[in-house]
Each structure stands twice: as C-alpha cells, then as structure tokens.
Amino acid sequence: MSDHDESALLPMVRKLAYWGDFDAADQSAILDLPHRTKRIERNGYIARERETTTHSCLLLSGFAFRHKIVVDGARQILAIHMKGDLVDLQNSFLGVADHSVQTLTDALVAMIPRDAIKQLALQRPRVGMAMWYDTLVDASVFREWIANVGRRDAHTRVAHLLCEFSLRLKVAGLGKATDYELPMSQEHIADCTGLTPVHVNRTLKLLEKENLISRRTSRSIRIGDWNRLADAGDFDTNYLHLREGESALARV
Amino acid sequence: MSDHDESALLPMVRKLAYWGDFDAADQSAILDLPHRTKRIERNGYIARERETTTHSCLLLSGFAFRHKIVVDGARQILAIHMKGDLVDLQNSFLGVADHSVQTLTDALVAMIPRDAIKQLALQRPRVGMAMWYDTLVDASVFREWIANVGRRDAHTRVAHLLCEFSLRLKVAGLGKATDYELPMSQEHIADCTGLTPVHVNRTLKLLEKENLISRRTSRSIRIGDWNRLADAGDFDTNYLHLREGESALARV
DNA sequence: CGGGAGGTTGACAATCGTCAATCAGAGTGG
DNA sequence: CCACTCTGATTGACGATTGTCAACCTCCCG
Numbered sequence A, B: 001m002s003d004h005d006e007s008a009l010l011p012m013v014r015k016l017a018y019w020g021d022f023d024a025a026d027q028s029a030i031l032d033l034p035h036r037t038k039r040i041e042r043n044g045y046i047a048r049e050r051e052t053t054t055h056s057c058l059l060l061s062g063f064a065f066r067h068k069i070v071v072d073g074a075r076q077i078l079a080i081h082m083k084g085d086l087v088d089l090q091n092s093f094l095g096v097a098d099h100s101v102q103t104l105t106d107a108l109v110a111m112i113p114r115d116a117i118k119q120l121a122l123q124r125p126r127v128g129m130a131m132w133y134d135t136l137v138d139a140s141v142f143r144e145w146i147a148n149v150g151r152r153d154a155h156t157r158v159a160h161l162l163c164e165f166s167l168r169l170k171v172a173g174l175g176k177a178t179d180y181e182l183p184m185s186q187e188h189i190a191d192c193t194g195l196t197p198v199h200v201n202r203t204l205k206l207l208e209k210e211n212l213i214s215r216r217t218s219r220s221i222r223i224g225d226w227n228r229l230a231d232a233g234d235f236d237t238n239y240l241h242l243r244e245g246e247s248a249l250a251r252v
Numbered sequence C: 001c002g003g004g005a006g007g008t009t010g011a012c013a014a015t016c017g018t019c020a021a022t023c024a025g026a027g028t029g030g
Numbered sequence D: 001c002c003a004c005t006c007t008g009a010t011t012g013a014c015g016a017t018t019g020t021c022a023a024c025c026t027c028c029c030g
Helices: A010-017 A024-031 A089-093 A114-123 A125-151 A154-171 A186-193 A197-209 A226-232 A244-250 B010-017 B024-031 B089-093 B114-123 B125-151 B154-171 B186-193 B197-209 B226-232 B244-250
Strands: A036-040 A045-047 A055-061 A064-069 A075-081 A100-103 A107-113 A179-181 A213-215 A220-223 B036-040 B045-047 B055-061 B064-069 B075-081 B100-103 B107-113 B179-181 B213-215 B220-223
Touching (some): A010 A024, A024 A125, A055 A114, A064 B125, A075 A125, A089 A114, A089 B125, A114 B125, A125 A154, A125 A186, A125 B064, A154 A179, A154 A220, B024 B114, B024 B125, B055 B114, B089 B125, B125 B154, B125 B186, B154 B179
Antiparallel strands (some): B036 B107, B179 B220
8 A cells, every 4th residue: 555655544544454354455445535635614514414415524633523403402412523533424324414513623534425435335345344343333432422421420421521532532642541632612511411511510620629630721631540530430441342452541 | 035935034134125225145145144043031131231242133023122231220221122123233243242232021033143244244245234224223323312311301301212112113013103002111211211210200191191192001102193292302203214105104 | 819010109309400690711903 | 012802611599300218009910
C-alpha cells in the first residue's frame, strides 16, 4: 500500500484491520474508496433525522455526536464519536436516518458514498465483515448507555461517562487516560446522561469534592485514582470490546 | 429450495431476504447451516454476560430478552425478541458477552455455530450483508430505547413500549396490532423502561383511565385508538425500519 | 386448601427538575 | 487596554415526578 500513504482513509484501514485478516488487496481496496474530505464547523450537521443519507463518513479530526429530539423538544445524545471513528454506517445503510449526527467541534471528515462501501463489502467480504464488527461494537456501546441512563443514579452516570471518555480518548491517541479535555459543555453531558445541566453541574462538583476528579478549568478533567472513579461509575471496560493492548490501559 | 421445506431455518431466510437479493444458492446456503433445535424453559439463559458465546440462535417460538445487571443489582432490559428474531449475532461475534440473554417464556430456538455463520458471511457476501443489516436495525432500536429511557417521562415511556410491542407482534404474526397479550410481567416492563414495578402499575392504570388502553386481564392489552396511543408515546415507526407493507400497519 | 408469584394501593421520602439570578471566561470592537 | 457581549458554569430556593416500604389482594397450580 506504499502508493497510498497519502490517502485520508488510512485511519479506516487501521480501525478495521483489527477485525479482519486483511491482505494487501483488501487494504488497497479500502484506500481506493472514492471520497471527498470536507471541513465541517462546530454544530454542523453530518446527517439529519428523517432525511436520506447517501454517504458514510470517517471522522479525521474533531468530535461528533448522534442524537434524537423527543416530543417536548428535549435532546438525547446517543453516542459521541472521535478521530478515527466510522460515523454513520448506521444511518446510511438503512435509508431514512433515524437520528441526527452533528459535530461537537470543528471537524474534518472524509465522505464516502454509501454505494461504494456496499460494493466493497460485497466484493471483499473480509472488509465487509470488519465493518459489520465495527457497527456491532457501536451497538454494544448503545446497550451500555441504555443501562447507564435507565438504571444508574446521576452520580454513577456521570462518573461512567467520564470513564468512557478517558479510555476512548486515550485509545484514539487524544490524551492521557487520567488527564484530558472534555470536548463538550455540561449541557451536552446532561443530554448524554438524561439529566439537566444544573444537576450535571452539581454532580461534577460532588465528584470533585470526593476527590474522584479535579478540574483546572471547567472542561479539563484530571482523574486522581482511575480505579476509584471506575468503581464509582460502575464502569467495566468489557462493553468497549477493546483489543488486547488497549484494555490494559484500564489498569492505570 | 424445495428440498429444504422442513428446515427450521426457513424463518431466517424470510427475515434476511428482505435486505438482500438472494438467489437460490444463497437461500440453500442459509438453510444448510448446521444447527440444533433446542427447547429452553422460561427464564433459561441463552447467553450470560462475561461468558464466551459460540453460537447464535434463531428464535422459533417464545420470547426472550437481553439485559444487564448494574452495580446495585438492578436490572436493565435492553431489548425484547420474538419469533423469527436472530438473537445473539451480537454477543457471539464479539467474543465475551457484554450482556445476558434470557427467555421470557418457554421457547424453541435453533442454535447455529458462530463459525458457520462467519463462513457463510464470507462465502456469500449478500447473506453477510443481510445479517449486517439485521443487526443495524437492532442498533436502531437500542438508540430509540436510549431516548425513551433518557428523555421521556413514565407515561410516555410505557405508552411507547406498548406501541412498539403492538407493531412488532403484528409484524411477527403473533396478534392484532390493537389487541395482544403482553408476554411479560410489570416488573419486566419496569426493567425495560427504567422505572419501578409500582410506578409501572400506576402508569398502566392511568393509561387505562385515559382510555388509551383497556385490559381484560392484567396482561391483555387492547388499544382503542392506535394513533392516540402513538401520540401519547411519542411513537414514530421510523426507527423500526419496517419494510413497506409492514409500516402501513402503523395506520390502523 | 395452601403457597407463591405477581398485581394493586397508600403513605411517605428523595432524587432530580425548574426557575432565576449571578458569575466567569473568551472573543470583539473602539 | 478596556467596555461589551455571549455562551456556559455555578448556586440557591423550591417543586414534583418517581422511588421506597409495606400491606393486601388475586389468580393459578399442585
């Protein structure tokens, strides 16, 4: 794949390679996928609920989130995505989008036509299988979030979210597990956890008072004792289905 | 596929055929999948969190549910499955199960080895793609449940669940959309919606008083005006990604 | 007839939400 | 460099949806 060093899709190969035993042709096929990189500014939409999506995208930099709006206008965030994530394999294959995807920060994405991905999956089943696995991991995270929002109290919910971030940012190479910058406001945290911004604020304060976290600025999270926060958040890395090396990070 | 008329896996062909343009060989390959049918009694486990799963299963009759237990022992139900559903494509591919799957009633299942499914997906990409789509729909339902549990009040949550059941039972050929038997206790409903059994009880009573539902016995649900219940439940069929004919059922 | 699971109800408690004011920090124009 | 502004963070007082506890009832089944 020496002639592909420049492809913006390299992170996609890296992401998928874990699940499939790719040969050079598989890798080339991914890198050769037609795509167009695009800059999207903060709060820009990648997909809108009820619209038809024709492209999937690879997040090259920045953060994005999926969400739904319920009847009274409240927003529920369903997932956060970061550098290297394959966003919207979900919506694009099923036709009409069942949720919206929006950027949390300015972002750079590679837009890939849905049909090209479909062709790739059909012609190179190993790659198709790897993409399938990738969406299965997404689904696992959704399940954990159902449990988080459904059966944990505010304190545990927020701690859990902070742990998830900690690990995922580390794995994505975006910071240390014990010291990172939250890419979102307390209102976003509230919409992730099914709480109100006010209650999230109180909960963060409490976590701070308990010495589970400390904050230099309101968004910079430092975790003193990772295992203690994980306990508080009822956090078990299992659901992230990390590869060997990565889950080791959980033991700080 | 005339020589396969007896295969227990026929429902699997029917389920998947919608997503792929199968030829006779694809269909045969599915029907030829090695499998063993097995009877599981009520509350039996199909998979246990933290254990390794080697089989996926097709639910031939009865009901099943996925769930997680959180730290204080509370249970969160993640999904309900019924006749024809392909259960545990999720857990089995990712190795260690991140949640448990248990039957709600006595059930009959066809156990299919994970590796056989994997081989099928690699050798017949169209079938692989169809299975992928099937799990994407599961993921869509998970997302809706996050929103249900995270951002709707008890009244709306329960109404939403009743609507989802109504449609899915109808689609699975297990009852009329406006008159069906709930396969679960109020405690199960509570664990689906993140409420307590007591509050579920009160909510059902309220729905009854509002004439949104009526019950002959505690589990037989009759929906007077489907659209009114759907409004109360903030229910939009979109997330179920039903095929053409099926979503038409939504308009009763 | 006895036992058990599950449904129903009431009284009371508490987590979390609402409302509203104030504060802090980043960016902007003069 | 300083006012100005805007978004987001913080805090307090109060309210309410939902949980807890506990009793009792109902139905099913051996």
